[in-house]
Amino acid sequence: MAIALRTLVEEADRFLNAARISDYCPNGLQVEGRPQVRRIVSGVTASQAMIDAAIEADADVLLVHHGYFWKGEDACVVGMKQRRLKALLGHDISLLAYHLPLDVHAEVGNNVQLARQLDIEVEGPLEADNPRIVGLLGSLAEPLSARDFARRVQDVLGREPLLVEGERMVQRIGWCTGGGQGYIDKAIAAGVDLYLTGEASEQTFHSARENGVSFIAAGHHATERYGVQALGDYLARRFAIEHLFVDIPNPV
Incomplete structure (x- = not known):
């Protein structure tokens, strides 16, 4: 067809x-x-x-x-x-x-899809009154150590993430796929235990360490593989056509 x-x-x-x-x-x-x-x-x-x-x-x-x-x-x-x-x-x-339309969508968006992959329950936007910030806040069903959550990320995404390990257990999480490291201070203000994104900047380490939160950079490409797959699947179902996702490996 x-x-x-x-x-x-x-x-x-x-x-x-x-x-x-x-x-x-x-x-x-x-x-x-x-x-x-x-x-x-x-x-x-x-x-x-x-x-x-x-x-x-x-x-x-x-x-x-x-x-x-x-x-x-x-x-x-x-x-x-x-x-x-x-x-x-x-x-x-x-x-x-x-x-951005694929980052923020409530069903097939990169951020929602990553949460489903990592078993994070979505609570809402990272900053409710600022629509330009596309990150989300959520929580784990049970608290984990930062290292255990990093292992989950590695198992799901198939690559070892960069971890800045904080002292407290991780339950409340903020995240933004791709190059969202600049939102870490917003996440800290929202009271997260860990902030997750794709990339890291030099100052990200200091923000995490000095505020006592954990930080994970899991890869820009790796965190943004799921939204486009979900959109392709939706369109294929909607119109009874074929869809094939192809992953071109990228370490960044």
Whole structure:
């Protein structure tokens, strides 16, 4: 069965409420390919390796979290950008990308999906009165040591996380997938025992250590694998088309 590309894009935009979210890049259809869609291939980032995988899988649409045309990016179509766009256009593959709309969504969002993977019960936003902060607050059913929770993260994500270990047991958690390390002070103010994100900055260590909380950096890519899979699965069910997630390993 096939669905019109326009119909697929309209449903993804609607489902994610993409038009209402201010972002650093355009969300939705970034590169237009063939008008009918039978197969979606999804992945975290529209790298050349991801495009090659989509070509190999005979995809009609490549669905990603990290697409193109970021604010401040050089607009010239040369070098790496030229090669990527040439490959997509040459094989008539559409690129569909959602950044912040895929982070914040209450059902398929990266943050909610990561919580499900790690058995964290979601309580609410990291800062209720600030919609630009996409992180969440939640809790574990039973308290764990920071090391035991880090082992859970490693088992689920398949990579050893960076752990700054605090002294107290971990039950209340704040988290933001990807590059959300700058939210650690908001999480500390909300009374968390541990803050989890993808990346770490030099000052993150000091914020955690001096405030007596634990901190985990589990990888930008590793923490953002689940939202795009969930969105691809939703669209595949909605329109009775095929969906294949391809994970291109990235240690960052």
